[in-house]
Structures are given as structure tokens and as C-alpha cells.
Amino acid sequence: MHIPDGFIDGKTAVVTGVISAVGVGFALRQVQRELPPRKVPLLGLAAAFLFAAQMVNFPVAGGTSGHLVGGTLVAALLGPSAAVVVVTTILIVQCFLFQDGGVTALGANIFNMAIINSAAGYAVYRLVGRWLKGLRGQVTAIGFAAWCATVLAAICCAGQLTWSGTIPWSVAFPAMTTVHMLIGIGEGLISALVFLAVSSARPDLIAETTPTGRPQRLGELVGYGLLITLGIAVFVAPFACSWPDGLDSVAEKFGFSHKTMAVLPAPAPDYQIPGIHWAVGATAMAGVIGCLVVFGLALLMGRWLVPKLKEP
Amino acid sequence: MHRLSARPKLGAALVIIAGTVILPIRWHAWFITAAAMLVLTMGLSRLPLFFVLKRLLLLSPFVLGVVLINAFQPAGRTNWLVVAVKSGLCLFTVVLVSNTTPFSQILRVLRSLRGPALLITTMALMHRYLFVLADETERMRRARAARTFTRGRRFEWRTLATVVGQLFIRASERAERIYNAMCARGWK
Amino acid sequence: MNAIEVTNLKYRYHDGTEALRGVSFRILPGECVALLGPNGSGKSTILLHLNGILPEKPSGDGTVRILDQTVAPQNIENIRRQVGLVFQDPDDQLFCPTVQEDIAFGPQQLGCNDRDVAARVEKALAQVGLAGFGHRATHHLSHGEKRRACLAGVLACAPAILILDEPTSDLDPRGRREFKGLLREIPATKLIATHDLELAVELCSKAIVLDHGQIIADGPTMELLSNEELMLAHGLECPHILRHRHPH
Numbered sequence: 001m002h003i004p005d006g007f008i009d010g011k012t013a014v015v016t017g018v019i020s021a022v023g024v025g026f027a028l029r030q031v032q033r034e035l036p037p038r039k040v041p042l043l044g045l046a047a048a049f050l051f052a053a054q055m056v057n058f059p060v061a062g063g064t065s066g067h068l069v070g071g072t073l074v075a076a077l078l079g080p081s082a083a084v085v086v087v088t089t090i091l092i093v094q095c096f097l098f099q100d101g102g103v104t105a106l107g108a109n110i111f112n113m114a115i116i117n118s119a120a121g122y123a124v125y126r127l128v129g130r131w132l133k134g135l136r137g138q139v140t141a142i143g144f145a146a147w148c149a150t151v152l153a154a155i156c157c158a159g160q161l162t163w164s165g166t167i168p169w170s171v172a173f174p175a176m177t178t179v180h181m182l183i184g185i186g187e188g189l190i191s192a193l194v195f196l197a198v199s200s201a202r203p204d205l206i207a208e209t210t211p212t213g214r215p216q217r218l219g220e221l222v223g224y225g226l227l228i229t230l231g232i233a234v235f236v237a238p239f240a241c242s243w244p245d246g247l248d249s250v251a252e253k254f255g256f257s258h259k260t261m262a263v264l265p266a267p268a269p270d271y272q273i274p275g276i277h278w279a280v281g282a283t284a285m286a287g288v289i290g291c292l293v294v295f296g297l298a299l300l301m302g303r304w305l306v307p308k309l310k311e312p
Numbered sequence: 313m314h315r316l317s318a319r320p321k322l323g324a325a326l327v328i329i330a331g332t333v334i335l336p337i338r339w340h341a342w343f344i345t346a347a348a349m350l351v352l353t354m355g356l357s358r359l360p361l362f363f364v365l366k367r368l369l370l371l372s373p374f375v376l377g378v379v380l381i382n383a384f385q386p387a388g389r390t391n392w393l394v395v396a397v398k399s400g401l402c403l404f405t406v407v408l409v410s411n412t413t414p415f416s417q418i419l420r421v422l423r424s425l426r427g428p429a430l431l432i433t434t435m436a437l438m439h440r441y442l443f444v445l446a447d448e449t450e451r452m453r454r455a456r457a458a459r460t461f462t463r464g465r466r467f468e469w470r471t472l473a474t475v476v477g478q479l480f481i482r483a484s485e486r487a488e489r490i491y492n493a494m495c496a497r498g499w500k
Numbered sequence: 501m502n503a504i505e506v507t508n509l510k511y512r513y514h515d516g517t518e519a520l521r522g523v524s525f526r527i528l529p530g531e532c533v534a535l536l537g538p539n540g541s542g543k544s545t546i547l548l549h550l551n552g553i554l555p556e557k558p559s560g561d562g563t564v565r566i567l568d569q570t571v572a573p574q575n576i577e578n579i580r581r582q583v584g585l586v587f588q589d590p591d592d593q594l595f596c597p598t599v600q601e602d603i604a605f606g607p608q609q610l611g612c613n614d615r616d617v618a619a620r621v622e623k624a625l626a627q628v629g630l631a632g633f634g635h636r637a638t639h640h641l642s643h644g645e646k647r648r649a650c651l652a653g654v655l656a657c658a659p660a661i662l663i664l665d666e667p668t669s670d671l672d673p674r675g676r677r678e679f680k681g682l683l684r685e686i687p688a689t690k691l692i693a694t695h696d697l698e699l700a701v702e703l704c705s706k707a708i709v710l711d712h713g714q715i716i717a718d719g720p721t722m723e724l725l726s727n728e729e730l731m732l733a734h735g736l737e738c739p740h741i742l743r744h745r746h747p748h
Contacts, residue, residue, distance in 0.1 A: 004375060005402030006395050010334040028428050040430070041494070041595070042487040044437020045445075049483040051438065052445040053476045056453070058469055068476070077480065089434045097415060097439075099367060099406050102399070103326070104333045166395060167378060175377065190473060197477025204514075205484055414637070416597035436597055443639050444591055489592040492553045496585045497657060498577065498609030 001069075001157055001180075002094070003109055005102030009164040015234060016160060017107030023115045023227050027084035030220055035082065043082060047089040050074055054090075058190060066186035071117025072146040073191040076125055076138075077198065077206060081220060083118035108160045111231055112153040119224035121149030126217075132302075135199065140302030143192035147184035147294050154180035159235030169239040181290060188298065196305055314357060318417040325409045329402045337394045343401065350404050357412045367407045368400060375399075415439050441486070449479055501568050503529040503661055503689040504550060509562035511545055511555060511713075519545045521713040522562070527691060527706075529660075534700035534721060535693040537710035538735025543693040544588065546710070547665050550691075551583040552576040567660065581610065584659030584688075588666045590646035599625075599641070599649050600634035606657035624652035628682055644675035651682065662688040668696045697739035701725060709734055 008016070031043070050070045057065040075083035091109050094100040101109045128141035158172035199206050328346050335342050354364060379392055419439075422432050452475045504527040511520040519542045527533050535543050548554040549564050552571050564571040566579050587593045596602035603624050607617040625631050628648040633641075641649060647667065654662065667683070668676045680699055683690065694700060700707055700721055707721040711734040717724050724730065728738050 001374060004399050005329060005333060005406075006398030006400075007375075007378065008333075013333065024431070025428070028430055032430060038488070038491045040433070041437055041490040042484060043430070043434045045441055045483040045487040045490070046480075047434055047438035048441040048445045049480050051442055052449045053479060055446065056449065056472055056476060058472055085431065085434060089431065089438050093435060093438060096406065096418060097410055099403055099410070102402055103329050103406065104402070161378070166391070179377075189469070190476075193470065193473030194476045194480070197474045198480050201477065202481050202484075205481065416601070416637070419597070437595060440595060440597055440639060441591075486592060489587065489589065490595050492548065493587050493593040493595065494605075495553060496551055496580060496583075496587075497606040497653065498580050499605075500577075500609070 001109075001112060001153065002091075002101035003105040003157065003160070005104050007102070007164065007166050008105055008108055008160055009166075010104075012160050012164045013104040013107055015107075016111050016231075019227060019231055019234075020107045020110040020115065023119075023224065024084060024088050024110065026223055026227075027081040027088075030081035031085055034079070042078070043085055043089075046074060046078060046082070047086045047093075050086060051090050051093070053194075058186065060186070066183070066190065068190045068194070069113065069117060069150070069187055070191070071113060072121030072125060072142065072149045072187075073194055075118040075122035076142050076145075076191075076195060080119045080122040080217075080224065083122070084114050084224075087114035087118055108157070112157050112160075115224065116153045116156060116228060116231075117149045119221065120152055120228055121145045123221050123225070124148045126221075134306075135196075136302045136306040138199070139192045139196055139305055140298045142195050143188035143301055144295055144298040145188075146191040147181075147188040147298070148291070150180050150184035150187050151177060156231060156235050159232075159239055162239050163235060173239070181294075185294070185297070188294075189301065192298075192301060192305065314412045316412075318413050318421045321409055321413055322418065322421055325405050328405050332398050332401045332405075337397065343397065346401055347404075350401070350408060353408050354404075357408065359408070359411055364404070364407055368403055437490075441483075445479060445483060448482060449475065452478060501529065502565065503527050503531070503567060504691065505563075505565040506546070506549070507563045507565075509546070509549060509564065511542075511549070511561065519713055520549075520562075523710070523713070523715055524562075525708055525715060525718055527689060529689050530687075531706060532690040532704045533692070534704035534707040535691060535710060536695075536697070536700060536707055536736060541710045541735070542713040543710055544665055545713075547585060547663055547691070547693055550661075550663055551580050551585050581657070582660045584654035584657055584662050586650050586654050586662070586664045586667060588669070590643070590650045593650045593653065594638040594641075594646055597637060598634065599630070599636050599638060599652075602638060602649065603634075603653045603656050606653055610657060620656045620658075624656040627655055627685075628652045629678070644671055644678070647671065647675070647679060648682070651679075655686070660688060662686060662690045664690070664692045664694075666694055667692060668694065668699055697725060697736065698741050701739055701741050709736070711735065 035043075050068075053068050053070060056068065058067065059065045071083055071087050074086050077083075078086070088110050091101060091106065091114060095103060095106055095109075122145070125138075125141045125145035128144055129138050131137070132140055154176040155173070158169065158176040161167050161172050162169040195206075328350070331342055332346060337343070354361070379396070416436075419432060419436055422435075423429075453472070456471050456475060504525075506526075507524050509520050509523045510518070512518055523542070523546060535546065537543050545554065549571070550566065552573075555561070558573060567582055569575055569579065571579050594602050596605060600621055603621045604617050607620045612620065621634065622631075625633060628651050630645065630648055630652060633645070633649070638646070638649065651664075651667075664683075668679055671679060676696070676699070680702060683692075683703055690703075692699070692704065704721050706719065707717075707724045708715060709717040709724060709730070716734055717727075717730060722742070725739055726742050731737050
């Protein structure tokens with residue numbers, strides 16, 4: 001999901017740059033406050049680790065293979081702010097050294113892959129982990145969280161591309177979202193497997209780096225939450241809200257009408273839930289169903305990977 | 313070109329990239345001048361043409377996707393060309409800078425610009441240990457493959473995940489040793 | 501005054517295994533001493549106590565005195581100025597991107613000004629035979645060059661005591677010979693933990709044999725290493741150099 005130069009325009013670059021700078025600055029301050037001095041080299045090494053891990057090919061079908069992105073995984077292992085710093089480092093080095101992702105797009109890429117993947121992923125991971133206990137719960141949580149983070153990042157990416165005028169929302173949103181819903185499954189599975197491998201061999205590495213139930217974490221997450229909400233408000237909301245109309249105009253251009261475009265059976269030709277357009281409703285429903293399905297898959301995966309015997 | 317100090321190179325690169333992204337395509341003069349300058353720089357730095365072209369043409373599926381989508385849009389065709397030109401120019405710039413400037417120099421410039429110390433240290437350590445860890449990954453993968461007699465994607469995923477997990481553990485342990493080495497030479 | 505004085509040192513790992521069970525020894529200024537023992541005997545653990553890296557929390561299990569100063573949290577900085585530790589894995593120690601930056605690290609931490617730092621770096625590079633290597637990237641060096649760069653990085657701090665953890669492991673015969681030659685020239689007090697028994701015989705007047713966290717023997721190198729029974733009993737062996745009286 002590395003956006004190259006030229007795919008996002010000046011204003012988007014500036015806005016994403018500012019939001020990301022605030023986010024990364026916040027993360028750096030948190031890390032300096034929380035991380036004991038002996039862990040400082042760990043940030044650099046974790047960045048090198050994640051970079052090397054991203055190059056590992058997980059074969060899928062035919063010649064294709066999946067790769068780990070890893071923001072959520074690193075957040076689960078080191079904490080959300082450390083993960084933001086780690087992924088940001090990787091993105092900067094990838095941009096300059098490997099031309100993977102553009103210089104002007106750094107703001108957007110950092111927002112999508114460092115901030116959302118790490119912070120939003122971590123929030124979902126802790127939320128689900130609080131509800132499902134034990135190692136099995138953690139494995140399930142991280143799988144689901146990684147998927148959510150991937151999809152959310154994809155949605156924001158689509159928004160940024162639309163705002164830049166590179167591709168219209170009506171195409172960007174479904175394309176990015178569906179593709180990343182699939183990619184997210186791979187990400188979730190790999191993250192869960194790696195998390196399990198680490199916790200089986202060195203559970204102390206996880207326990208000491210993710211202290212449970214600390215009130216400070218809440219403040220941290222609130223900070224990121226605000227930033228992410230701002231991002232969504234700027235990049236996604238404007239398009240998502242006007243999308244139904246956009247979809248209508250696209251439909252008219254191609255000669256379809258409202259009736260033939262109906263996805264859900266409507267009791268009347270111009271059926272409308274007061275205040276909610278059917279297109280938004282349909283999308284929301286699809287989204288919720290998707291989440292539930294993936295959550296179910298995550299539960300099954302947890303059950304499969306962590307047999308009853310391993311429960312403490 | 314290789315011996316020129318990093319600051320002017322980075323500065324010039326940033327100007328070219330920013331200009332290319334912001335200015336509308338109508339300003340032909342800018343794009344043509346920039347392209348000419350880049351080609352001249354490539355000549356001066358004696359980077360092999362094939363090498364540069366190879367880097368430029370490395371298209372990610374993401375880029376391909378966007379290109380394809382635009383190709384099918386009614387207004388898309390010119391749009392796509394604009395994006396391709398801008399993107400290509402910027403990529404060319406970055407390829408030239410990164411291949412004529414050692415990374416340690418780039419870091420030094422960032423340090424002199426008072427960038428956040430923790431981030432720069434992390435980048436330095438990452439760059440230093442990138443190849444060490446990549447080597448370790450390769451060795452572990454090969455060792456695993458040598459002992460694998462079962463086929464099947466499921467088993468391979470588990471094996472690869474174990475390798476990645478081991479890599480994290482080794483990276484953590486190495487980080488601990490590096491901290492000791494830093495302290496031994498007086499780091500506070 | 502003793503250069504290094506260790507009294508009844510004990511240490512336990514996190515999982516409870518005893519690494520050191522009451523180790524005591526003394527090293528005089530100017531001596532070159534070999535620390536021998538099989539893998540897992542506790543050699544590295546002892547070395548990490550000599551500049552205060554271990555114990556992580558002061559536990560009062562034995563004392564370490566360096567040049568008549570007890571190693572304690574309040575004077576660790578001072579101790580580390582006097583003790584230069586060369587680690588086992590050169591990749592752990594060479595953490596800077598270029599050789600010059602890495603060797604400059606120590607002097608910079610000591611507070612030297614830029615000119616002084618540059619002078620020390622030059623001198624250290626020349627001492628280890630790496631003159632002109634300043635601008636090389638650390639990850640591009642050969643194994644032997646890395647080991648020499650590590651030594652240079654420590655020498656640049658001009659420590660009174662030099663401690664080396666397995667300095668010649670993984671080196672080819674030429675690398676080993678060259679490194680031994682380098683060590684011979686350095687006038688500091690030296691403690692070398694090693695499996696290279698030939699090195700022990702050639703460079704070290706005294707040897708300490710460690711096994712299972714306890715000191716088994718402490719005395720002149722020749723005497724200890726010719727004692728076949730002692731060597732074999734503790735995971736070592738008599739080096740060929742003593743068995744065959746080879747001219748080298």
C-alpha cells in the first residue's frame with residue numbers, strides 16, 4: 001500500500017504530512033517517557049526485524065505470495081507508540097533507499113501504515129483481548145485486529161487518492177476495500193502465527209513489553225484515536241457521505257436507474273429509510289457482516305492454533 | 313556526483329519533487345527542465361542506464377491497479393499520463409540521490425537539521441542491522457528447508473512464522489547485547 | 501595495588517540457574533591472563549561483571565574491585581573509563597554505520613573535543629592495521645576486519661585494562677596470527693577469555709580455569725596447560741604447542 005509520488009496532490013500531501021508529524025511526534029514523546037534506556041536499541045532492531053520479516057514470502061497460490069506488513073504485530077509486542085516509531089522508520093528508509101513509496105506521499109503512508117496499523121490495530125487487539133482471555137484470546141485478538149487495521153488503512157488510502165483527484169471514490173473505495181479485506185486475512189493469519197511463535201518460545205518478551213491494564217495506555221490511545229478520527233473526517237467522511245449521490249450519477253451516466261441498481265429487495269420502488277440512503281445502508285450492512293465473518297474466522301483460528309492443553 | 317556533499321543533493325531533490333507534485337502539468341517548462349537536469353545528473357554520476365531503468369520500472373501491484381482503473385475511466389486517460397509522468401520524474405530523482413549518497417551521510421544531514429534524535433538513532437541502527445538480520449532470516453529458512461520433508465502450504469506457513477518469530481527473539485537479544493556494548497563504551 | 505580483584509562473586513540467571521558460585525581471583529597491573537573453560541562455564545558472565553554491566557541490580561553477592569575502586573552504581577562511569585571490553589560478537593559492538601563513527605563513539609562519550617576524537621581515531625586505526633578504513637561501512641567489513649575495528653574502538657578510549665571475550669574465534673589462521681600480534685603490542689593489563697589454547701600459551705603468563713561457575717585452577721599458563729588430567733577433566737585439552745614443542 002505504499003503510495004508513490006505523484007499519486008497524491010499538494011494539499012493532500014501537506015495535510016497528511018501535518019497529521020502524521022503530530023502523530024509521530026506524539027509517539028516519540030511517549031516512547032521517550034515510557035521506554036527504559038536499555039530498550040532504546042530495541043527500536044532500531046525491531047525496525048530491522050520487521051523489514052527483514054516483510055521480505056519473507058508466504059506462498060498463497062500459483063506464483064503469488066503474501067507478506068507481513070506487521071504494524072499491529074509490532075504494536076502487540078512492543079506497545080503502540082514504539083510500533084508507530086518502528087514502522088515510520090521503515091517507511092522512511094524504504095522511501096529513500098528502496099524507492100518504495102514517494103517522498104511527498106510519506107505523510108499519507110505514515111498515517112495509513114504506521115499510525116492506523118499500529119494504534120488502531122493495538123486498540124482493537126486490547127479490546128478483544130479483554131473480552132477473550134488467555135493465550136487463545138490473544139491470538140484471536142491479534143488476528144482480528146490486524147485485519148481491521150489493514151481494512152481501515154485501505155479505506156483511508158482510498159480517501160487520500162480521491163481527495164487528490166487520482167481516482168474517483170466510487171472506484172477507489174470498493175477496489176481498495178475488497179482487495180484489502182482479502183489481504184487482511186493473510187495479514188491476520190501471519191500476525192497470529194508469529195505472535196504465537198514468539199509467546200511459545202519467550203513469553204517474557206511479550207509480558208514485559210505490554211504491561212496490561214495500565215491507565216497511561218488509555219491516554220495514549222485517546223490521543224491516537226483523536227488523530228485517526230481527524231484523518232477519517234478529512235479523507236473518508238466527505239466522500240462516503242456524498243458517495244450515494246456519486247453512485248447515482250454514475251448509474252445515470254451508464255443508463256441504469258435506481259430500480260435496477262437495487263441490491264437489497266425493497267418493498268417499494270423508492271424505498272428509503274428516513275435519513276439513510278439505501279446505498280450507505282447496504283455498504284454498512286456489508287461491512288458489519290464482513291467484520292462478523294472475519295471475527296468468526298479469527299475465533300476458529302484461535303481455537304485451531306491454541307489447543308485446550310496450552311491454556312494456563 | 314558521488315563525492316558532492318549530501319546537503320545540496322537532498323535540497324535539490326526535494327525542490328524537484330515538490331515542484332513536480334504541486335505544479336500543474338501545463339507548466340511544460342518545469343517538467344522538461346527537470347527531466348533534462350536529471351538525465352544530465354545521471355550522466356555525471358555514471359550510473360548505468362539499465363540499472364536506473366530497472367529501478368524505475370519496478371511497478372507495484374498498487375500502481376498497476378491505479379493505472380488500470382484510470383485507463384477505463386472516461387477522463388482517465390490523460391489523468392493517467394499526468395500521474396505517470398509526475399511519478400516517474402520523482403522516482404528518477406530519488407533513484408539518483410539514493411545511489412550517489414551513502415545513507416550515513418543522509419543521516420548526518422538529518423542530524424544537523426536537528427531532526428528528532430530517537431528517530432534518527434533508530435534509522436541508523438535499522439540500517440546497520442538490516443543486512444545482518446536479513447542474512448539470519450535466510451540462514452534459518454534454509455536450515456528449516458533442509459529439514460522439511462512434508463509439503464503443503466499450511467506446514468510451510470507455520471514454519472515461516474516460526475522463523476519470523478525466532479528472528480524477533482534474536483533481534484531482541486541482540487538489542488540487549490548492543491545496549492551492553494554501548495554502555496561499556498560510556499553511553500549514558 | 502591490584503588491577504582486578506574479584507572476591508567471592510556469585511550470580512544467578514533469571515531462571516534461577518547458578519552461573520557463578522563464589523569466584524575469586526586477582527590480576528596484577530601489566531599481567532596478561534587467560535580465562536579458560538568449556539562453553540557455559542561462566543566466562544562471559546565474569547567479564548560482564550568487570551565493568552558493571554552485571555549485576556543488573558546490586559545484590560551484594562561478592563565484590564569486584566578495579567584499580568582499588570569497588571564497582572558500584574555510583575562510580576560505574578569511572579570504572580568504564582578504565583576498563584575496555586571487547587565483546588564476543590563484533591556485530592554487537594560495531595553499531596555505527598561507518599568505522600570512523602564507531603571508533604569515535606567511545607572518545608565522544610568520554611567528552612573529548614572534535615580534534616582529540618579525530619586524533620584518537622587515527623591512532624587506533626593505525627594501531628590495528630586499518631589505516632584508511634575510516635569511511636568504510638561497518639557491515640561491509642570482513643570478519644577479521646570487524647574484530648580489528650572492535651579492538652580499535654576500545655583502544656581509542658585508552659583504557660588501563662583490556663578485556664577480550666573470545667577474540668580469535670571464527671578467525672582464519674592468518675587472522676588469528678595477526679590479531680595475536682596486535683595484542684602482544686598493547687601494553688595494558690589484559691584478561692582474555694578464550695578457547696584458543698595456543699593464544700593462551702603464547703601471550704598469557706597466567707591462566708585461570710573455570711568450570712561450572714567455579715575456579716578450578718589459577719597459576720602459570722605452562723604449568724596448567726601441561727597438566728593433561730586437569731585439562732581433560734574440565735572440557736579442555738593440552739594444546740599441541742606444548743605437546744610437540746613446535747618452533748612457533
